[in-house]
Amino acid sequence: AKDYWKAPQYQKELLELLLTAESGQSFEGWEYLFPLINPLDSSLFDYLRNPLVVVDEPSEVDQELDRCFTKLNEHYSLVNEAGSLALAPEKLFMTVDGLRARLDHRQRLELRLLGLEAAQVDTQFDTEQQNVKTLFLFPVEACLAEHRMRSQTTQRYHGRIPDLAHNLTKWQQSGESSILVMPSLGVAERVVEILRDYSVSAELRPELSHSISANSQGILVTLGKLSGGCELPDAKLRLLIETDIFDEAASSDFRPAQTRRKRTQISAFLSDFRDLKPGDYVVHVDHGIGQFQGLQQMQVSPTTKREFMLLTYAEGTKLYVPVERLDLVQKFSSAESGSRPGVDKLGGLNWQKTKSRVKKAMRDMAEELLKLYAERKLVRRDPFSEDSPWQQEFEDAFEYQLTPDQEAAVEDIKTDMHSETPMDRLLCGDVGFGKTEVAMRAAFKAIADGKQIAVLAPTTVLAYQHFKTFQQRFELLSRFRSAKEQKETVARLSEGKVDIAVGTHRILSKDIEFKSLGLVIVDEEQRFGVAHKEKLKQMRRRVDVLTMSATPIPRTLNMSLAGLRDMSVIETPPSDRLAVQTHVVQFNEGVIRSAxxxxxxxxxxxxxxxxxxxxxxxxxxLIKKLVPKARIGVGHGQLNETALEDVMMKFIQHETDVLVATTIIENGIDIPLANTMIIDHADHYGLSQLYQLRGRVGRSSRRAYAYLLIPSEQTLTPIARRRLAAIREFSDLGSGFRIAALDLELRGAGNLLGGQQSGHIDSIGFDLYCQMLERTVHELRGEPIEDETTVTINLNIDIRIPEDYISDMG
Known part of the structure; x- marks a missing residue:
């Protein structure tokens, strides 16, 4: 030690420590000085014989090790400058070069969410050089082979056993196996019985042997404990657990759906509780929006400790909520994904005012919907005729087989049209799932009864697309019209010589009169202005209205609005549609050129x-330089309307090959020839946005490709990594209703209820909004409302699991 620390600044501390050591006593930190006597020349690798090194997310491990080495060096510098005794990190720890040498000679299995593609660095070109330090301990070139194992989350059924039974049967018929993993024998036996009631034969196997293959194509119920279910598409295997089938709090309650009690608010919270992290925003029913800071134990009496949720509010005030009252707290979710809500002041009046304001606006909206609904029920019109032979001929001329959801939607619409009350139906469905075909069948039915049809779209481009689609199916002899021809069309509409008018809000103008308007088909109504929506609202009182939307509507909201709007949902994709192949790659000239x-x-x-x-x-x-023969168009929101329409129309009519655009292409456009999508800086987009952008391609029977470009795998945040992994895994069709359920559905909530209500959802959170809305609707309909009563029973018993019961929480 005296030879190692010769400088004067070390002498005082050195003398003290030597005296302590000579007296046979230990001192704090002695183990970090031990290598002076006995140098550390071996590591964990020396004690393992031919180990297999498994590395979970190499780039993250690499970054973490880099941070660790940096921290060690910084700490050593600080201690050294302060004149304290410390050994250089290389005396205590393996060096980067030493670690690299040990790893290079070991068998390695790397687990990468985004695969090797995303880790490959393009050395020739990088648009924005990111300042990312990396040790390159796990070079991509060293990997001999990549085996992709697709894994997806399962659908959650929330106790909807008929849906589960239908899917299990469908999967079995398509050669897939399903294993239902239950926590106890009693639950497993009950699940087998319930499925039997729905004509599904499931085999109970309390113990699964290793000999069971994924090709057994059966439905097995077994015992075990899994944290969640999953789907392995390549193995044709699905694993479902108890909470995938039943709600958490209702999982032990197997009564039929009609008699099962509504799940409590506490179970609604628990489903989000697993994802709750310190710093997340939550809504307390009585105190408003605060931040969750974790769980804390407090001594409430000399003998009793209790656990509390710590919530912080404005000005650093704290609220401790006993864990028994989790039902008062919900995770905050809003229509603007990723938005940061304002935190309320504890004890202030602001939250009560916000709730009152939302309640009033909600009541006004619900009253208006109820009034509209009631008025429509009072209005009478002659029912449309039953299907004619021509209707059958028109439907048979459709070149594809309708999906079950399309058939159900057609049936719903025809039932509405056959009644004496005007139809007001919302048709929800993923992009390209055949909503227009369903609408065209309704249009033909109206024409057969001598009625006229108005088809409204929010933009000229969308209107043009609908026009072409209707033209192909109805063999219309019309085309896009000049101003002079528009005047002629207006005159012919009023004379009843035009059956179908396709256009933008121009159709709602005062100078346009229909001789006998029978059906209005509206696409993406939420994108129309307030005045146009008001005009549509007036129309709803007189004529049949069918509204189409590509944004999913939340089930919870659907339930809250039961009896206010009629809805049909199309969730199944057309049979000939191929899934979009999705690649996550670093920005690379070669990839762009070849794609x-x-x-x-x-x-x-x-x-x-x-x-x-x-x-x-x-x-x-750059694209012109890479692919000189490509004809390129550029479109963005800062172009004036005419210029933007011109760019879009050229692309639609295949006068350009590549459309370089901002996210304005996210909605609506349907171009069957466009089957490659390249998204730059894909890590900057939300999940629903990525999903909807990718939905622009793969609209025909051709294989489509999506390339998500990222600057560097090291720069990805954990949430961006998960998001990109999800979009890559869920390339299946129809995953729109599962992929970004919250993100998309909240947007759907705002669309369905209107922009103003969307603001109210943001101010109190989606869950509380739905609860209040359901209560308001019941009140307005004169239905009995149960008082919200809470009972607290305090037995003064400590129900916590002792800390020492589980010795290692790692």
Missing amino acids: IEMELQRNGQIFFVHNRVETIYSIAD
Whole structure:
């Protein structure tokens, strides 16, 4: 030690420690000085014989090790400068070079969420050099082979046993196996009985042997404890657990759906509780929006400790909520995904005012909906005729087989049209799932009875697309019209010489009169202005209205609005549709060039999404340089309406090959020839946005490709990594209703209820909004309302599990 620390600043501390050691006593930190006597020349690797090193997310491990080495060096510098005794990190720990040498000679299994593609670095080109330090301990080149194992989360049924039974049967018929893993024999036996009631034969196997193969194509119920279910598409295997089938609090309650009590608020909270992290926003029913800071134990009496949720509010005030009252707290979720709500002041009047304001607005909205609904029920019109032979002929001419959901929607619409009350139905369905075909069948039915149809779309481009679709099916002889021709059309409409008018809000103008308007078909109504929506509302009192929306509507909201709006949902994809192949890759000139050239070879078109107007033209220039023969168009929101329409129309009519655009292409456009989508800086987008952008391609029977470009795998935040992994895994069709359930559904809530209500959802959180709405609707309909009573029974018993019961929480 005296030879190692010769400088004067170390002498005082050195003398003290040597005296302590010589007296046979230990001192704090002695183990960090021990290598002076006995140098550390071996590591964990020396004690393992031919180990297999499993690395979970190499890039994250690499970054963490880099942070660790940096921290050690910084700490050593500080201690050294302060004149304290410390050994250099390399005397205590393996060096980066030493670790790299040990890893290079070991068998390695790397687990990568985004695969090798995302880890490959393009050395030739990088748009934005990110300042990312990396040790490169796990070079991609060293990997001999990549085995992709697709894994997806399962659908949750919330006690809807008929849906489960239907899916289990469908999966079995398509050669897939399902294993239902239950926590106890009693629950397993009951599940087998319930499925038997729905004509599903499931085999109870309390113990699964290793010999059971994934090809057994059966439905097995077994015992075990899993944290969650999953789907392994490549193995044709599904694992479902108890909480995938039943709600958490209702899982032990197997009564039929009609008699099962509504699940309590506490179970609603618990489903989100697993995801709750310190710093997340929550809503307390009485005190408003605060931040969850974790669980804390407090001594409430000399003998009793209790656990509390710590919530912080404005000005640093704290609220301790006993864990028994979790029902008072909900995780905050709003229509603006990722938005940061304002935190309320504890004890202030602001929260009560907000709740009152929302309640009043909600009551007004619900009253208006009820009034509209009641008025429509009072209005009488002649029912449409039953299906004619021509209707059957028109439907048979459709070149594809209708999906079960489409058939159900057609049936719902026909039932509405056959009644004496005007129809007001909302048709929800994923992009490209055949909503327009369903609407066209309703249109034909109305025409057969001598009625006229108005088809409304929010933009000229969308209107043009609907026009082409209707033209193909109805063999209309019309085309896009000049101003002079528009006047002629207006005159012919009033004379009843035009059966179907397709257009934007121009159709709602005062100068346009229909001789006998019978059906209005509205696409994406939420994108129309307030005045146009008001005009549509007046129309609803007189004529049949069918509204189409590509944004899913939350089931909870659907339940709250039961009896106010009629809804049909299309969740199944057309049978000939192929899933979009999705690749997450680093920004790479070679990838961009080959993706565009491959699409051009099959005479297709390409979307290139770049969401920065300042640099969009330089990206277009880069593409021109990479693929000189490509015809390129640029579209963004800062172009005037005419210029933007011109760019879009050229792309639709295949006068350009590549459309470099911002996210304005997210909604609506249907271009069957466009089957390659390249999204720059994909890590900056939300899940629903990525999903809807990807939905622009793969609208025909051709295989479509999506390339999600990222700057560097090291720069990805954990949430961006999960988001990209989810979009990559869920390339299946129809995953729109599962992929970003919350994100998409909350947007759907705002769309269905209108922008103002969307603001109210943001101010009190979605869950509380739905509870209040359901209560308001019951009140307005004169139904009995149960008083919200709470009973607290305090037995003064400590129900906590002792800390020492589980010795290792790691």
